[in-house]
């Protein structure tokens with residue numbers, strides 16, 4: 419009985435060696451039909467591989483148990499379990515090899531995994547042989563140890579293919595990588611090629627997990643410009659100048675539920691900006707060596723380039739400003755739907771607003787105030803004529819740090835509220851107080867506003883003495899009053 423086992427195991431070992439020689443010569447299918455089929459069969463590999471690993475460690479557990487408690491585990495059970503392990507390992511290996519035949523994995527990528535898995539099969543067969551003949555227990559232990567070591571290597575190598583090297587997440591590597599990244603981004607700005615600095619990072623992030631050095635789904639690699647031109651099984655992926663005809667652009671613009679959509683729907687998608695940039699880049703037919711400086715980007719792309727490349731304080735500021743103005747414009751739109759006409763966008767800048775209190779009539783002022791609060795910092799002009807300016811409004815407006823034009827003509831306010839209102843507003847340039855109760859006592863409230871260029875005070879309570887005092891306070895300003903003509 420044992421003799422028969424020994425012979426059949428010897429036969430298996432021979433077959434395995436033939437396999438070992440065989441896999442050297444077989445490469446992935448060129449044919450699409452077979453690659454689809456093998457992709458399917460191969461997809462069982464990740465499922466199956468847990469079997470031989472689990473079973474083998476169970477065998478090891480039983481071996482150990484039999485050391486601690488003599489004769490606790492019958493040898494036939496260990497032998498039987500090892501046989502099952504062996505069969506499951508052969509199935510797993512076959513599915514894995516078929517997965518490789520389906521394409522998408524380079525030879526170099528899988529070499530270590532494949533050969534160490536074969537070595538595991540061989541080593542397992544040798545263990546079966548030693549255990550079956552039961553002549554020298556030391557051989558049993560040796561071959562069990564070797565089998566375990568080889569299995570660990572094969573498992574690790576397989577894990578690296580699908581999940582990357584776990585050591586890549588080791589803290590020291592992460593810190594080194596980060597330092598390197600900073601270095602690289604500065605470098606990229608310096609070398610300044612659009613392809614390297616702007617296109618590759620997008621592809622690296624969103625495509626190369628499946629179309630890179632290690633895997634080439636659809637036989638497509640996207641890691642170099644030449645590889646893009648060459649394309650995959652359906653031919654060129656990039657046609658410079660023809661974005662509609664370029665497979666890569668076609669695929670990223672497909673609806674999310676289309677099975678041909680890239681990246682596949684369950685993977686991280688391109689942002690709208692990234693998709694727009696790639697589209698622009700392809701249609702602009704830029705050669706690989708085109709530098710960033712040599713070209714003036716359309717406004718939209720310029721903004722994208724800034725948002726990606728900017729390492730300089732100016733660029734960072736621009737990035738922050740862009741996010742801020744986007745946020746402000748959203749708040750403005752919200753305000754506008756609730757209180758149409760109160761605020762308008764200023765021509766002075768993108769996210770600057772002008773308030774006109776004429777349209778305030780009929781609204782609940784307290785709710786307008788709270789809605790306006792987040793936008794007060796971005797008011798550049800306040801028109802508040804023929805209205806009462808109470809303490810609540812004065813308080814709110816006093817925080818309007820960049821207001822340049824303040825028109826209070828024919829409005830009414832208390833001394834304290836005017837003082838409060840004018841206590842900050844450091845950028846104030848033009849003030850209109852026509853027809854108000856403005857008087858000599860309030861002249862001091864203007865004092866700190868050295869940037870005032872024009873102030874209109876006709877029809878106020880201001881006396882000639884007060885007027886002279888104001889001239890002293892604001893020597894450079896144009897003061898229009900009943901005394902100035």
Ligand code: HEC
Nearest residue numbers: 624625628635636638650651652653655665666678680681
């Ligand atoms: C999760 C893996 C995965 C990611 C990520 C991915 N692809 Fe694919 N891609 C595939 C697979 C699988 C195929 C082959 C099946 C097919 O053609 O749909 C493919 C095929 C393609 C093809 C057709 C190649 C040919 O000639 O047959 C193009 C073009 C393509 N991908 C572009 C992209 C682009 C561009 C990205 C990134 C924006 C991307 N892919 C990201 C898996 C991926």
